[in-house]
Amino acid sequence: MTYLVLALLFIAAAVIAGAAFTRAAFARPPFAGKDGAPGERGRHWKAVGLAFAALAVLTAVFDSVMIGLELFHYDPAHILGLRVGLAPIEDFAYPLAGVVALPGLWVWLTRRSRAPQPNLKGLVPQALLASRPVSWINTAYPFAAAMLLTTREIDWVVIVGTFYFLIPYNLAMYGINDVFDYESDLKNPRKGGIEGALLQPHLHRPMLWLAAITNVPFLVVLAFAGGPAAWVSLAVSAFAVVAYSAAGLRFKERPVLDSLTSSTHFVSPAVVGLALAGANVTPGLLILLAAFFLWGMAAHAFGAVQDIEPDRQAGIGSIATVIGARRTVRLAVVLWLVAGLAMLATPWPGPLAAIIAVPYIINCAPYWNVTDTTAARTNVAWRRFIWLNYGSGFLVTLIFILQWSLTS
């Protein structure tokens, strides 16, 4: 390929981008008001022309100087041979592409400083706060542990993936949730009406954009790093994040599906990690994942009990509103019990993890006979959860270290 063809390709890209940005920047209705869009747009292209004229002169002079001083040169077979001074004519493509595309991007980016400005202040802090930093580890840990225990080394995939499941993943999960819960939060007396609703409507669209922008690149990179198993698990993971709360799907309002989806939020990072690491699928591994999944379902179901009253008032369904507080608590306890027993069937040192089920069962057993009217009291036990989870994480880590030392 010659320099000319290369330059034309990049100029074409620049022209398309420049035209698109300019169009988008000046197509906004606010511009049509005072000044009229044609005037703005005309001045934009005039300024581009003036800037290019100046750049062309500068290029002719300084490119010649730079080539004269032997800073760089070109393979003669690849250039037309037409020169301005010492500068090959193709070198003017650089400033041309820059001046066509970049001012367009600039006017598009700064259009809001002239148009009435949606106030994005507080979006990022609010998104971070809403994403519950205290729980970030709950999704990053399963991924990191699954990958590390399989590959036994820290490579870039471990680092990128752990970061993804630490922050962007949680941003998306809770960000999407806050946007689509806005309506029901407004109706929910427990959430304090308008003041209690976390995310103001003007931030809804930016929040969804933030979720997309922070997630899609990571998903693409991780998909790139793995094979079909990773693609499927990443797709399931991302789907569960969206489907849980997004309008139209709202899995969180579909009894049983709500607990299944919620548990997927925590188990799927581990599955992605295993897929990326190319783990061997053994019965022990499947039992471990199943136990983890049951643990997650139990956690979700029990968490729903405290909200029975407000959820019913707001007309929201959940596993707890459908089968009632008592049966939900009992179901959760049974799920934890089964999860613990399942661990006993895994290869050593897996059975040690069975003990982790005990504190959860003890924490919830007092509510064995809870009624729908006393359901709100389970909030006390729910708040102990976070700390129980940290304790469990600690025990799990010890078991992993033991496993590591036994197998290396």
Place this chain on the structure above:
Amino acid sequence: MGVLYLGSLLLGIGCMLLLDHRFRLFFWRDATAAAIVTAVGVLFLLAWDLAGIGLGIFLRGEGTIATGLLIAPELPIEEPVFLLFLVLCTMVLYTGARRMLERIPARQREREKENA
């Protein structure tokens, strides 16, 4: 001598930023947008460089005023600095031209429209 080119580029960048500062054109008007434009511009032109190098079109010179440090094959450390300068220069020229065009009295603009 080895740092002459790099030094000149940095000096040029400094001058562009002075103009920017004096007339509040680019970074001093909207720092976030300016940072995005600059990053996009430099990365775009750098991709172009790498494509040219990969295709064997661009060859590094042995000029004595360059440091000779490479960040990739045929890609001297000065190149991204040059591209940064080019982007800043482009944007200062463009925003400056816009400023001048906006200063043309409205009446004159209307006359232009009538003529057109």
